[in-house]
Amino acid sequence: MPLIRVEGLVKEFRRTRRREGRFGALRTLLTRQYDVRRAVDGVSFGIDAGELVGYLGPNGAGKSTTIKMLTGILVPTSGVVEVDGHVPWRERERNARNIGVVFGQRSQLWWDLPLIDSLQLISRLYDVRGVEYARALRRFTELLDLGEFLHTPVRQLSLGQRMRGDLAAAMLYAPRLLYLDEPTVGLDVVAKERVRGFVEELRAGGDTTVVLTTHDLDDVERLCQRIVLIDHGKVLYDGGIGTLKARYAPYRELVVSLADEPASAVEIPGLDVVRREDQFLAVRISAESTGVADVVATILSRHRVADFAIVEPELEGVIREIYANRAVKP
Amino acid sequence: MQVRTAMSYRTDYLFSLIGLLVQVFLLTVVWRSVYHGRDTVSGIDLSAQLAYTTIGTVQYWLFSPWTFSIVPERVRTGRIAVDLVRPLPFLGQITAAQVGLTAGVAPFAVLALPIAILIGGAAAPGSVLAGFAYGLSFVLAYCLATLFGAVVGMVAFWTTEVSGFFMLYRMVGQFLAGALVPLWFMPGWLSALAYVFPFQAMNYTPLAIYLGRDHGGRIVVDLGVQVGWLALAAGLLLLVWSRALRRVISQGG
Numbered sequence: 001m002p003l004i005r006v007e008g009l010v011k012e013f014r015r016t017r018r019r020e021g022r023f024g025a026l027r028t029l030l031t032r033q034y035d036v037r038r039a040v041d042g043v044s045f046g047i048d049a050g051e052l053v054g055y056l057g058p059n060g061a062g063k064s065t066t067i068k069m070l071t072g073i074l075v076p077t078s079g080v081v082e083v084d085g086h087v088p089w090r091e092r093e094r095n096a097r098n099i100g101v102v103f104g105q106r107s108q109l110w111w112d113l114p115l116i117d118s119l120q121l122i123s124r125l126y127d128v129r130g131v132e133y134a135r136a137l138r139r140f141t142e143l144l145d146l147g148e149f150l151h152t153p154v155r156q157l158s159l160g161q162r163m164r165g166d167l168a169a170a171m172l173y174a175p176r177l178l179y180l181d182e183p184t185v186g187l188d189v190v191a192k193e194r195v196r197g198f199v200e201e202l203r204a205g206g207d208t209t210v211v212l213t214t215h216d217l218d219d220v221e222r223l224c225q226r227i228v229l230i231d232h233g234k235v236l237y238d239g240g241i242g243t244l245k246a247r248y249a250p251y252r253e254l255v256v257s258l259a260d261e262p263a264s265a266v267e268i269p270g271l272d273v274v275r276r277e278d279q280f281l282a283v284r285i286s287a288e289s290t291g292v293a294d295v296v297a298t299i300l301s302r303h304r305v306a307d308f309a310i311v312e313p314e315l316e317g318v319i320r321e322i323y324a325n326r327a328v329k330p
Numbered sequence: 331m332q333v334r335t336a337m338s339y340r341t342d343y344l345f346s347l348i349g350l351l352v353q354v355f356l357l358t359v360v361w362r363s364v365y366h367g368r369d370t371v372s373g374i375d376l377s378a379q380l381a382y383t384t385i386g387t388v389q390y391w392l393f394s395p396w397t398f399s400i401v402p403e404r405v406r407t408g409r410i411a412v413d414l415v416r417p418l419p420f421l422g423q424i425t426a427a428q429v430g431l432t433a434g435v436a437p438f439a440v441l442a443l444p445i446a447i448l449i450g451g452a453a454a455p456g457s458v459l460a461g462f463a464y465g466l467s468f469v470l471a472y473c474l475a476t477l478f479g480a481v482v483g484m485v486a487f488w489t490t491e492v493s494g495f496f497m498l499y500r501m502v503g504q505f506l507a508g509a510l511v512p513l514w515f516m517p518g519w520l521s522a523l524a525y526v527f528p529f530q531a532m533n534y535t536p537l538a539i540y541l542g543r544d545h546g547g548r549i550v551v552d553l554g555v556q557v558g559w560l561a562l563a564a565g566l567l568l569l570v571w572s573r574a575l576r577r578v579i580s581q582g583g
Contacts (some may be wrong), residue, residue: 071411
């Protein structure tokens with residue numbers, strides 16, 4: 001049985017319709033008309049223990065709403081949510097013991113207090129005591145390099161430091177499930193790398209199931225084997241990244257750097273040249289056609305080559321195309 | 331944690347304390363002027379009136395902090411999401427926060443009391459019994475103020491813009507609690523109205539007991555009324571929360 005089971009999940013938000021014109025505000029106050037918006041519209045998926053799944057979608061697709069229903073913050077309009085056999089919103093506190101949550105946009109730490117105080121309090125909330133707490137604190141201090149700002153009030157931390165503090169806070173009590181809602185948003189490259197390294201470490205441990213929502217596709221490519229892609233509250237794709245890429249970009253590119261002639265000099269029949277620039281030549285190599293070795297051999301037999309490079313298709317291009325079309329190719 | 335948060339804004343409370351003392355001073359000036367050389371007005375001694383003003387103002391300051399509920403701020407900023415992923419009952423969390431806030435500012439009230447007495451005046455409790463009954467009534471009044479604050483704070487789940495409504499609650503509450511003018515100086519219909527609302531049980535009742543204005547069997551009735559309001563407030567809070575849970579929308583992100 002999957003650890004997370006979601007079936008036909010729907011969440012509607014009702015918003016009072018605003019009236020325009022004279023006394024608009026007053027009439028809005030008295031009116032009973034609502035606009036109904038379906039943020040999540042019949043989403044289904046299952047996640048097994050130990051998986052690391054990327055939950056992706058453009059802004060407003062319904063990602064955060066789904067996460068909030070999984071964590072028990074929001075009550076679904078209809079459908080099934082089960083986490084570890086329990087309904088999160090009905091058994092909110094019980095579910096809370098099982099999960100760690102990091103919201104990139106807000107912190108669970110106490111703003112005015114030193115980081116260590118927050119960690120200590122959280123350990124007490126989740127009954128992590130004595131030696132166990134000391135061990136967890138030591139582990140995360142080392143892993144996330146918290147040492148230099150453990151005693152700094154959270155409001156004075158940089159975003160990257162705060163995020164590391166939040167990750168430690170979410171994992172301090174070793175929850176089975178970790179939700180990361182845009183954990184790298186607004187971070188610089190070094191701080192991003194830290195967060196990714198930490199998540200990789202967790203995955204390697206194998207005890208933690210991770211659901212990651214992000215707009216940073218480098219996060220996804222680096223960390224996830226599987227992605228669930230949603231838009232307009234519906235699942236567009238659920239499966240491996242490799243499969244998705246193969247469907248959209250079933251080719252790689254071979255970039256050839258010629259030693260002593262411009263790229264325009266190369267004229268080999270059957271070669272699918274996509275770009276020529278100075279001495280650089282980009283050749284598309286599709287999955288069905290001849291292998292890289294053959295193409296390289298052909299080019300080497302006619303030209304002097306300084307260097308070769310193979311460029312794998314990027315997820316970003318694939319996702320951009322899906323967002324633009326609002327659908328996934330069958 | 332709310333205690334420690336309150337403590338990290340000490341200067342804020344120091345200023346609030348100065349405001350409190352200024353209020354005691356001004357009210358004292360007004361009452362002295364009202365009495366205008368007379369010892370007793372409508373059966374109330376000037377000394378008792380001054381003691382009411384002093385103790386009442388400090389007590390009200392302690393019971394009714396500017397943030398009488400943390401809920402609206404949590405809802406507005408979306409922090410409510412973080413609160414709801416904690417393995418603790420939400421009502422327990424907000425009550426603990428409110429008690430923590432009071433515990434954080436209580437030392438300031440203790441500090442202010444002697445100064446306030448110096449400015450205003452004080453009186454010993456009407457009797458030993460009155461002293462004990464005051465203690466009990468004081469605790470009930472605090473619980474009542476906190477629970478009603480929590481109920482009112484829940485309004486934030488229905489409408490994000492709550493400052494106007496809160497201002498109304500605060501103003502009307504302050505007046506009907508007898509924090510400015512004791513109920514005994516209100517015209518009959520107004521004090522009758524005050525008794526219909528819970529506010530008097532949050533502030534006026536303990537003071538009336540303390541000064542011996544309410545004595546004997548009346549004390550029992552007073553305490554009974556406080557307990558009754560408390561039960562009602564608790565029931566109301568549970569009801570409102572069960573409905574609010576479905577309204578959580580959590581701003582942003």
